[in-house]
Amino acid sequence: MASYEFLSEKYQKIETLDKIPTFIVPKEDILNLSKELKEKGFDFLMDLCGVDFPEREDRFEVVYLFFSTKNYERVRLKVRTKDKVPSIVPVFKGADWFEREVYDMFGVQFEGHPDLRRILTGDYFKGHPLRKDYPAGKRWPCREEDVYRPQIKEEQSELEEMLINIGPSHPSTHGTFRLLTKLDGEKIKWMDAEIGYLHRCFEKMSETHIYQQVIPYTDRLNYCSAFLNNVGYCKAVEEMLGIDIPERAKLIRVILGELSRIMDHMVCLAANIVDIGALTNYWYLFQPREEIYTILEACCGARLTVSYCRIGGLSKDVPENFKEMVEYVLKITPPLLADVDKLVSKNPIFLKRTMGVGKISQEEAIAYGWTGPCLRASGVPYDVRKVYPYYFYDEFEWDIPVGTNGDTYDRYQVRMEEMRQSLKIVEQALKRLKPGPVVVDDPRIVLPPRAEVYNTMEGLIYNFEKVMFGLKVPKGEYYGFTEGANGELGFYIVSDGGTKPYRVRVRPPCFAIYQAFPKMMVGQMVADAVAVLGSLNIIAGELDR
Amino acid sequence: MESSFLTTKLDYIARWAQGNSLWPFPFGTACCAIEFMSIVSSHYDLSRIGAEVVRFSPRQADLLIVAGTITDKMAPVLKKIYEQMPEPKWVISMGVCASSGGFYRAYHVMQGIDEIIPVDVYVPGCPPTPEGLFYAILKLREKVMKGGK
Amino acid sequence: MIITPRPKTFFPLSIIIYITGHIVTIIHFFKNLIYRKQPVSKIPYPEIRRQYSNNFRGRHWLRRREDGSVACVACFMCSTNCPAQCIHIEAAEDLNLYQEKYPKVFEIDLLRCVYCGYCVDACPCNVIYMTRDDELATFTRADSIMTLKELVEFPERVKENPLGWKPYEGNLPQWEGIQRFKY
Numbered sequence: 001m002a003s004y005e006f007l008s009e010k011y012q013k014i015e016t017l018d019k020i021p022t023f024i025v026p027k028e029d030i031l032n033l034s035k036e037l038k039e040k041g042f043d044f045l046m047d048l049c050g051v052d053f054p055e056r057e058d059r060f061e062v063v064y065l066f067f068s069t070k071n072y073e074r075v076r077l078k079v080r081t082k083d084k085v086p087s088i089v090p091v092f093k094g095a096d097w098f099e100r101e102v103y104d105m106f107g108v109q110f111e112g113h114p115d116l117r118r119i120l121t122g123d124y125f126k127g128h129p130l131r132k133d134y135p136a137g138k139r140w141p142c143r144e145e146d147v148y149r150p151q152i153k154e155e156q157s158e159l160e161e162m163l164i165n166i167g168p169s170h171p172s173t174h175g176t177f178r179l180l181t182k183l184d185g186e187k188i189k190w191m192d193a194e195i196g197y198l199h200r201c202f203e204k205m206s207e208t209h210i211y212q213q214v215i216p217y218t219d220r221l222n223y224c225s226a227f228l229n230n231v232g233y234c235k236a237v238e239e240m241l242g243i244d245i246p247e248r249a250k251l252i253r254v255i256l257g258e259l260s261r262i263m264d265h266m267v268c269l270a271a272n273i274v275d276i277g278a279l280t281n282y283w284y285l286f287q288p289r290e291e292i293y294t295i296l297e298a299c300c301g302a303r304l305t306v307s308y309c310r311i312g313g314l315s316k317d318v319p320e321n322f323k324e325m326v327e328y329v330l331k332i333t334p335p336l337l338a339d340v341d342k343l344v345s346k347n348p349i350f351l352k353r354t355m356g357v358g359k360i361s362q363e364e365a366i367a368y369g370w371t372g373p374c375l376r377a378s379g380v381p382y383d384v385r386k387v388y389p390y391y392f393y394d395e396f397e398w399d400i401p402v403g404t405n406g407d408t409y410d411r412y413q414v415r416m417e418e419m420r421q422s423l424k425i426v427e428q429a430l431k432r433l434k435p436g437p438v439v440v441d442d443p444r445i446v447l448p449p450r451a452e453v454y455n456t457m458e459g460l461i462y463n464f465e466k467v468m469f470g471l472k473v474p475k476g477e478y479y480g481f482t483e484g485a486n487g488e489l490g491f492y493i494v495s496d497g498g499t500k501p502y503r504v505r506v507r508p509p510c511f512a513i514y515q516a517f518p519k520m521m522v523g524q525m526v527a528d529a530v531a532v533l534g535s536l537n538i539i540a541g542e543l544d545r
Numbered sequence: 546m547e548s549s550f551l552t553t554k555l556d557y558i559a560r561w562a563q564g565n566s567l568w569p570f571p572f573g574t575a576c577c578a579i580e581f582m583s584i585v586s587s588h589y590d591l592s593r594i595g596a597e598v599v600r601f602s603p604r605q606a607d608l609l610i611v612a613g614t615i616t617d618k619m620a621p622v623l624k625k626i627y628e629q630m631p632e633p634k635w636v637i638s639m640g641v642c643a644s645s646g647g648f649y650r651a652y653h654v655m656q657g658i659d660e661i662i663p664v665d666v667y668v669p670g671c672p673p674t675p676e677g678l679f680y681a682i683l684k685l686r687e688k689v690m691k692g693g694k
Numbered sequence: 695m696i697i698t699p700r701p702k703t704f705f706p707l708s709i710i711i712y713i714t715g716h717i718v719t720i721i722h723f724f725k726n727l728i729y730r731k732q733p734v735s736k737i738p739y740p741e742i743r744r745q746y747s748n749n750f751r752g753r754h755w756l757r758r759r760e761d762g763s764v765a766c767v768a769c770f771m772c773s774t775n776c777p778a779q780c781i782h783i784e785a786a787e788d789l790n791l792y793q794e795k796y797p798k799v800f801e802i803d804l805l806r807c808v809y810c811g812y813c814v815d816a817c818p819c820n821v822i823y824m825t826r827d828d829e830l831a832t833f834t835r836a837d838s839i840m841t842l843k844e845l846v847e848f849p850e851r852v853k854e855n856p857l858g859w860k861p862y863e864g865n866l867p868q869w870e871g872i873q874r875f876k877y
Contacts, residue, residue, distance in 0.1 A: 129653070135652075137651065139617060142621060143621060169572060169626060198574055201649060201653050201654065209777055216808055220575070224579065280719055286586065297746060297747055297749070301747070301811065301858055303580070304580060305671060305672065315815070401696045402698065413699065463771075463818050590738075644805045645805040646806075647806060648779075648808050650779075669838055671808040
């Protein structure tokens, strides 16, 4: 008997497309239920988001997705409300920023939340943008006096305390986030993070575009590994439609996806090591990255923002010399990784800067909702590719690297090992690659072949219909998830049966990781903050969407 | 007449010097910042045209390269950084998001940084290739040497 | 599951690590100096350009008919499929020669375009293509709007082999009797 069964005795269970057991619960019960679920083993809050249905009386739906790291079960709870919901921050620490985001985007008040204020936008912003009646283009100017300034109470101290801003434009943040720190000498006494400097309204934009047109937007989420976002979104929509893409398309997705993962880890490691002071590795790591860019550019014509996937496969077949190009990357990458290993892994300076710095225990990491390499560095072997295998990942031979201490050094080692494992996967996938179609042969889902469009009436009509109206996705909701470079990248898509998504919610892995960062750094040195921030690999595009 | 000859010569030398030593301040926010990395690294090597010293302090730079989407929340920051730069200063708007908002016709994205600061060169592309940006910098250098503001 | 290695923090012989590091960099230096099968990756830009592939997504180009008129029939498919809504078309009727609609105004705002190639995929008449031109910087925003006159010409810089992203071919390899366009 599954551990969520006690819910079905009391509450109404509803059918969803993704087969995750879903219950509608009254809002008074949510705090107790989350406590009970936590005791039953659902120790991980995967996602918390809102959906707006303006025609209902209780117009907002707050969706909680719980996950168990013991037996990998998922359960979803839904709370319908007009304005207020009890906060579950006392039970799940990781709910903190997620609830603030729902408050910011929908205006749902979370009672009992310790610090409920806007997160992605600021106080200058009037209204709640993700409500259906908010026009997509309505802007509010932010002036100098609207910049967030925290109210900090003065404390008596022997040393002079200093409040400094790190960011939003700071070379060590590799993006745009602002850290407010109160320093006592070199020690951080208090820290707060302010995000939203790159909030590009992905979720609102995807509501105003048809399903295919969302793909270019997903590129710009985690721009270091754009292809993985493409795969995540397309896979979710394909599973909603219930189609199976050809084997060749799957294998190409695996190959390019793993290469993108290598690229992302390379950017992360290179930037992290440069911040600590070792420049040489930067050049060694960027050399294969440039080669991977060349492959991506040869396949789809853009180096960074690829837009290569389509719903139903890929936009085009790979070029003829694809195999040689990938083999070249497979040849040059391992020696360069070995060189970096020789330079850094045992270097006493590097060890001093990273060992025991930014340590997070297994329980803490789970409580904050960490996924991906950062969670694995703490010792939890959770990887979507192993636990919920997709695209032949269960048929390839590879291992999950796991750290022991969860500090910066372990995160470095886990990323290094993951790159080697990814190379292994690419090698095996390349062997299996056989000629064949790369898109499904269904004119309702993909654009018909050009030859048909130019020469036959049916082809022209399908092309016209597909472009003008888009594809229809069955009504329902779906949470599709893949392993992104930073962790579980989830797309929660609510469809009303039309051609535009009713709601697209991204579960950004960075968001959960970054909310723990200010709390981790209290009591540490300010110079270590830079080293830890680099090792967490926070990508602003994904953090703020 | 002599004095004006001298000032024009001095002016010419100053412009020549300015054009050959543009010090960029990369205001990188998003995807374009990743492409900016490749133009300063060894493949393209921006230092060949004198733009060698990438400064992270606006007070030491005279070329502001805005690489990436500027949101409304970021606008006061960008304006402040622009004001902190010493005269003469130039601005390159890299990528479509910075230039016009791109395909983010949305509630939190600035529809082009020329809403708050003047822009000298716009670089289309999402993100522009390193060649595209290099071409823009060469174009700006020409303009600076000819005496454009 | 692999447990990642974790060296001990204290090294009495840490000098060896430093020496290994120096050897690595010195080997790289000599490899680049002597053994240059692949040229040391350096692109002195205005003289030498990187060769992008034949799929490159750059500035747009419109195909012309043999008599020189633009082959577009102003069906608005490209502007509908464009996520950035950067294509502006005004249609007019051509009563003389082809008895078809034609675009009186066809403008692409290069500062809105995100170069995704969706317009190329949507075109039912095989007209819009993307070229390999990527040097598009302008001094003003108005300059970046491409008009019909500019769009039908190939950019000067990429005259030989100008085309980049081409329409998506689909699953069928080749059709019997399909009319292929030659450039």
